[in-house]
Amino acid sequence: MIAGTDDDRGSPPVLPGERLQEAWRRLRAEKLADRGFRRRAAANPLIRPIATRSAGRLFDLAAGFVYSQILRAVIDLDLLGRLESGPKTADDLAGPLGLSPAAARRLLDAAAALDLVEARSDGAYGIAALGSVLQAEDGVRAMIAHHDMLYDDLRDPVALLRGEAGETRLSRFWPYAGDAAAPEGGARPASGDGEADGTADAYGPYSELMARSQSFVADDVLDVFSFGDRNSLLDLGGGEGVFAEAAAERWPHLEIRLVDLPEVAARAESRLRAAGLAGRVSVRGADLFDAPALGAADVVSFVRVLHDHEDDAALALLRLAHRALTPGGEVMIAEPIAGMPGARRVGHAYFGFYLLAMGSGRARSAVELADLLARAGFWNVRTRYARGALPLAVTTARRRGEGPIWRL
Structure with a gap:
């Protein structure tokens, strides 16, 4: 439609720059949906970094839950705390972590991939820069440990969006959220799962x-x-x-x-x-x-x-x-x-x-x-x-x- 015609009366005018931008978005979507175009882009040294970065972002979105569970294992096992005294090998950590040496190495390699620890040339692992920040922030670690409730509630995100998920663990954990119609003092926690029991202890x-x-x-x-x-x-x-x-x-x-x-x-x-x-x-x-x-x-x-x-x-x-x-x-x-x-x-x-x-x-x-x-x-x-x-x-x-x- 052309701005100002009878077909779009009451709608804001579409500026020429906006039409060009929308045309560019349609072309971009069409090209990126073409696997052959993506392969050619990845082979082109001029735009390869952009193509590689986009592919990496897509994979990270798909693998996000796995990353979060690795992070949870790092927190639950206090892996970073065990490395505060200095670098250690998987064999050194296996006993304190309650894991086999192979499992300890698997966790250390995964944590290194997430930049929480870093592998040393002698086979030991030390805390990386991001891991140092995480270890210093007790509140962040507390939130990570708390996320098991959130992940449980997000098992069926579509049901949650449709309002069909029923009572959630987080609504029980946060007492004032248990009844959206009566927030704060108007709502008392519901019982169940140990998150809240209707008493001051909740x-x-x-x-x-x-x-x-x-x-x-x-x-x-x-x-x-x-x-x-x-x-x-x-x-x-x-x-x-x-x-x-x-x-x-x-x-x-x-x-x-x-x-x-x-x-x-x-x-x-x-x-x-x-x-x-x-x-x-x-x-x-x-x-x-x-x-x-x-x-x-x-x-x-x-x-x-x-x-x-x-x-x-x-x-x-x-x-x-x-x-x-x-x-x-x-x-x-x-x-x-x-x-x-x-x-x-x-x-x-x-x-x-x-x-x-x-x-x-x-x-x-x-x-x-x-x-x-x-x-x-x-x-x-x-x-x-x-x-x-x-x-x-x-x-x-x-x-x-x-x-x-x-x-x-």
């Missing part, structure tokens, strides 16, 4: 996992967002207080309050007391969806909270933050978002399906998050990116009509 496993994985998030967020000109922080859904603890240590002048479900708040109080911060950080147990009076703060934070909830619930939380801010204050949201530059798979692929299996929430784009903020009465939305073990967007906004557009 909040322990997920709170501990969040605390361990939050440890590598908190510093990354604080590297992006400064509290230098702020005096108070209200951390909503703050879990066991890992972010609050990091903020207190980074900014000694900051008055900090944390609110989470009563079962989780009790764990936060214990943690912060052990860290010597009982006098610096106050903790309150409350259901945020009951809209309690929380007092005022210069910054209200949601660290890995909003993406766990559907739009209506997320909007209610943002409106709660709007009411709690001091004049000129900011809401700060730190979580993975869809379409992050350099980390596109994190939002739509990983968290898209993780949250689907969990039964609540979704990964939003920067535009979608800004739209929610506008509906809650915010403006001056700014998004920055933290580049740590877990790519995150740090989004800030002020109440409409307040404050300068930018701050450091």
Whole structure:
């Protein structure tokens, strides 16, 4: 169709550049579907690197589950920890790993192929650069060990997408996700599989996992967002207080309050007391969806909270933050978002399906998050990116009509 004719009235005009781009996409799809073309491309020294790279990416997609299970074996057997004292051979490791020398060598070679370890010329294996990073991040290892629930829930991804999978293990593991119609305090965990039993003990496993994985998030967020000109922080859904603890240590002048479900708040109080911060950080147990009076703060934070909830619930939380801010204050949201530059798979692929299996929430784009903020009465939305073990967007906004557009 030609833009502007009667056949496409009401549709946006198609620009010449867009028509050329679409024609190129059709030609590319046609050529790449031709096996003969792909073989000729692989034989051409000028474009061979592109063809080889594309073939490798396709194989990695097909083999992704195998790679993840190798990674799980490395974690379960503490292979990297056993190499911290220095390189070892498969024979050295076989006994401690509980494997035959041949099986130990097979695991070491697989881990080397994934750049977690590296083979030495003398037949020994040592920790590679990527393995060093993994070994240093306890929270990442905790998430990997936790993935058996996710993989179990993804056995039939089509049934999950159609809503035919029934109750999932992740929905039982995360108590507030067990009933999407009544998030947070409105839902109590269902029984089964040991993930949740309807008691306060059910909040322990997920709170501990969040605390361990939050440890590598908190510093990354604080590297992006400064509290230098702020005096108070209200951390909503703050879990066991890992972010609050990091903020207190980074900014000694900051008055900090944390609110989470009563079962989780009790764990936060214990943690912060052990860290010597009982006098610096106050903790309150409350259901945020009951809209309690929380007092005022210069910054209200949601660290890995909003993406766990559907739009209506997320909007209610943002409106709660709007009411709690001091004049000129900011809401700060730190979580993975869809379409992050350099980390596109994190939002739509990983968290898209993780949250689907969990039964609540979704990964939003920067535009979608800004739209929610506008509906809650915010403006001056700014998004920055933290580049740590877990790519995150740090989004800030002020109440409409307040404050300068930018701050450091």
